[in-house]
Amino acid sequence: MPEKNVPTSPPTCPTDLSLIDSTYPVGVPLTATYRLGFAFKTINLRLPVILTKIIDQLSRDKNEIGESCGQEARDDVKIVVGALAKFKNEMVTNKPIYKTGCKIWDSYLEHIAQLYFEGVVEDVKWYFAPWLHVECYFYKRIHDAFQLSNHLKSFDPFRKQKEDGFECSKKSSAQLAEYVLSSDSSDAVLQTLLEVGLWGNRCDLSLSSGEEVSQLGNLVDQLQGLRNFVLCDESANFWKILKDAKTANPDNPLTVGYVLDNAGFELFTDFCLADKLMDRVDRIDFYVKTTPWFISDALKTDFDWLIERMCSGDCSDFPVLVKLAERWKGYVLSKRWTVVESEFWTYPHAYFEMQDADPELYSTLTKHTHLIFKGDLNYRKLIGDVSWKPDTPFKDALRGFCPAPLLSLRTLKADCIAGLRAGLAEEIESKSQDWLVSGEYGIMQHAQ
Numbered sequence: 001m002p003e004k005n006v007p008t009s010p011p012t013c014p015t016d017l018s019l020i021d022s023t024y025p026v027g028v029p030l031t032a033t034y035r036l037g038f039a040f041k042t043i044n045l046r047l048p049v050i051l052t053k054i055i056d057q058l059s060r061d062k063n064e065i066g067e068s069c070g071q072e073a074r075d076d077v078k079i080v081v082g083a084l085a086k087f088k089n090e091m092v093t094n095k096p097i098y099k100t101g102c103k104i105w106d107s108y109l110e111h112i113a114q115l116y117f118e119g120v121v122e123d124v125k126w127y128f129a130p131w132l133h134v135e136c137y138f139y140k141r142i143h144d145a146f147q148l149s150n151h152l153k154s155f156d157p158f159r160k161q162k163e164d165g166f167e168c169s170k171k172s173s174a175q176l177a178e179y180v181l182s183s184d185s186s187d188a189v190l191q192t193l194l195e196v197g198l199w200g201n202r203c204d205l206s207l208s209s210g211e212e213v214s215q216l217g218n219l220v221d222q223l224q225g226l227r228n229f230v231l232c233d234e235s236a237n238f239w240k241i242l243k244d245a246k247t248a249n250p251d252n253p254l255t256v257g258y259v260l261d262n263a264g265f266e267l268f269t270d271f272c273l274a275d276k277l278m279d280r281v282d283r284i285d286f287y288v289k290t291t292p293w294f295i296s297d298a299l300k301t302d303f304d305w306l307i308e309r310m311c312s313g314d315c316s317d318f319p320v321l322v323k324l325a326e327r328w329k330g331y332v333l334s335k336r337w338t339v340v341e342s343e344f345w346t347y348p349h350a351y352f353e354m355q356d357a358d359p360e361l362y363s364t365l366t367k368h369t370h371l372i373f374k375g376d377l378n379y380r381k382l383i384g385d386v387s388w389k390p391d392t393p394f395k396d397a398l399r400g401f402c403p404a405p406l407l408s409l410r411t412l413k414a415d416c417i418a419g420l421r422a423g424l425a426e427e428i429e430s431k432s433q434d435w436l437v438s439g440e441y442g443i444m445q446h447a448q
């Protein structure tokens, strides 16, 4: 690991509430301290908007919630809204990141305080703490507000947006389904679906603060035009490892650990890729979150909903969707597709910390022939949300995390990146100033 690129010493996080009018220096965890970084924009603008939307939506829907969950649930709405409003005030006034009473979170907070704030927990504040920690804490606190209620503990404030995300992309989904059903399992088709999976990641709802993002048009037809926007394509290693593993041990079951990101259209693209992958591997384990996360992230309920929805009368206009979903149901029933829930994905930890924080999950991941990590947040956690020099080797940025060979498919929506060839970042920057956060560019990076 080249010492010069690794942020061994913590950044100086000013505790005098002064922000810095620049973007991040090299080698520090991203924080909102730097006014010109995307972290600042997120904490200053995007997160308050997301929270306000939840509060408004709950207030608007309280009668409906009362009708479907009972009068007491209607009263619960008031409790949750009160807690969220108080929480919003903490955030916008840069209060400390308070303890939550949850051991794993509280000790992580102490760890952050030790690393960056000389152990003073009260100094870990919204604008000065590492962005990754703060943004994860944001969703944890939203979830905690619902835990104060009696009847809304498992209420998902983002469910409707996630479902709408798929509904609005139905036509494109049907075109993709047609492609999947009518094509063979050649290398070219599999590569096409890998790229489809990559670009499916443009459809997250967090970047848009919850505004509808749908796929329009036939994604397969759009791939040619999108190829110039792939900044790093190491996907050949993925296919090679699967092939070599089969040749070396034809009787050993091959499995892929597929760490999902967003529900809705992105999940649909993941299923299309997984469908064709079944000709190469024996089993795919899909890793999902356990609580509503970054608006559109997939839960087990979203996984099940999508397949059910496709089989239901609501998709009868698109028989290809029904047909494909029947096949996917079969994979689930035969356990060739499994859903694995783990709380670790909703911890604030970067992945280089997984082995200590959740040795069991780490060891489960080591058993896969290959791993796929979808999306921007997974990428941020892979490289520790650090402002690496963009040509830092991806493997170095992982800081030892590599439980099995892994492929990251990510469209760029946060200002951290590693693994680019020297000079490329500058080239792209001269064409598009917001290339790191616009979601226009993508990477397929591999490590083993």
Ligand SMILES: O=P(O)(O)OC[C@H]1O[C@](O)(CO)[C@@H](O)[C@@H]1O
Binding pocket: 042, 135, 201, 204, 205, 206, 207, 261, 262, 294, 374, 375, 376, 377, 378, 380, 413, 414
């Ligand atoms: O769904 P993804 O691809 O992980 O994206 C999540 C989004 O949330 C962010 O973490 C910022 O809110 C960005 O990194 C990204 O825009």
Ligand SMILES: [Mn+2]
Binding pocket: 204, 206, 261, 262, 294, 296, 297, 375, 377
């Ligand atoms: Mn997401």
